[in-house]
Amino acid sequence: MTVAVGDELPPLTVNVTRKDLVCYAGAALDFNPIHWNEKFAKEVGLPDVIAHGMLTMAFAARVLTNWVGDPSRILEYGVRFTRPVVVPNDEKGAVVELSGKVREVNADDGTARIDITAKFDGRTVLGKAVATVRIS
Template sequence: MSWAVGDELPPLQVQVTRERLVRYAGAALDFNPIHWNERFAKQVGLPDVIAHGMLTMALGGRLVTDWLGDPSRLLEYGCRFTRPVVVPDDDKGALVEFTGKVGEVRDDGTVRVDITARFDGKTVLGKATAVVR
């Protein structure tokens, strides 16, 4: 496979629902009430229940591994959490949109992919990059 700077990955859109949060909490053993208890989330200053940051990050990783077709080709992945994904208590949830672009092709055969994650028109992951082979 050959890549060039500027190549775009197929976009990924994910509806994050409260049900998805419960499933993720069980898998990750992260039962922090800000991810399931609206009253508690508001008491600590949040607008509502928010998605787990690591769930949002994992979905960004999925953008890359879906594109690669082989998750073992993902060598590094990191980001900063810049904004929460607020998940309403309805069947629709919160739409999170992921895009990616090749930012650098390196001499060693690896490629840096720059990932953008947006919720409600705003970026929720900062400096999200993956290195792939």
């Protein structure tokens, strides 16, 4: 794989629906009511039900896996959760736009550092989203 600083990874758009939240809650055993109960979410100051942060992080990781192919090539991946993804109660859900860009290439160890961007409603929802991947 030939990689250069500044290369852009293929972008990805994900529609996060309430059904996705229910499925993720069951898999992760995270049944916090802010992820499924509109009334509760609003009572605690949220605009509506929000996606699990770790689910948003997982969707962002798809940009990496789609690009490198093998998930085991992701050596390190971390983010900060900066804004919630508010998920409306409809078929479309919340549209999250994901992209990545090569920030650094280390030819000595065959790795690259990737900056990932995740946006919802035009605003970044993950901060300092950075991964190290094996490119050779």
